[in-house]
Amino acid sequence: MAPRQKRMLLTVDGSQRAIQTVRYAGEEDAFKGMKIVLFHVFNSIPEAYYDLEKEPKSVKVVRHVRSWEVEQKKSIRKYMDDAKQLLMDAGHAETAVDIKIQNRKKGVARDIIIEAHNGYDAVIVRRRGATALQNIIVGSVTLKLMEKLNFIPVLIAGRKPLNKRVLVAVDGSPCADRAVQFVGEMLGPHEDYHVRLLNVIRGGPKPDIDLLEDNGIGETGEVFKSPINILVNAGFPPENISTKTVTGVLSRAGAIVNAAHGGDWATIVVGRRGLSSVSEFFMGRVSNKVVQAGRKDTVWIVT
Structure with a gap:
């Protein structure tokens, strides 16, 4: 039996920033062959507004608003078609890219969360959307998604150029192992990806550069044994x-982001919860801080 085709939910808001996210999905070779659903929540005019039609003096205004809404729908449809074409130009089959435009129901973030329950393997988002202020690193919708999408990996596309070097933070926790498993499932079939497993131990009054250790897989600590076995079993060459x-x-x-930058690792992978985290507590934890500190990095957060 052929393996099930993986499905990725790619959220777009009609902005140029979101087009960069589409380009990221197109450039990431590991996503080739997967089903990608381009998902947009359309902010239509509230139905209550149309009650004005009952008022004779408001008829022209309502007609103008309806006309505006029609044009906006045409515009977003063209935007979505262009986004699909970008993926096709990058090598994705036409049948592997779907477009889904949905009128806003409960709110942009909540509608995305509801859609994410429909059999997806991951959700792809960007730090900021169309209305984010310049000094805001992570937009409000993305923050809500990072917090509430605790049942599925969230892939936050960055601006740093892609390569096939992936840094995975591990700490011996089940969540870290699941993060490694996700990397194995996504990248294992591709023999040209390199993975660095990073274990960070806090302590001491200041960072001590002399305490950095680089190991080949022949001389590893206990914390690395399970992740290495997972990757090898997923198809990664030991070298x-x-x-x-x-x-x-x-x-x-900070150590994770510094290690990524120092070694030119374009993608950072972290578990949502580590050994010391409280079950339902996310905001302010290591994964959130990595997204904030590595503001140009692509970060995968795995539950």
């Missing part, structure tokens, strides 16, 4: 896996 332990740092998130 494409490396490990690093960082100790004596004040910030795990």
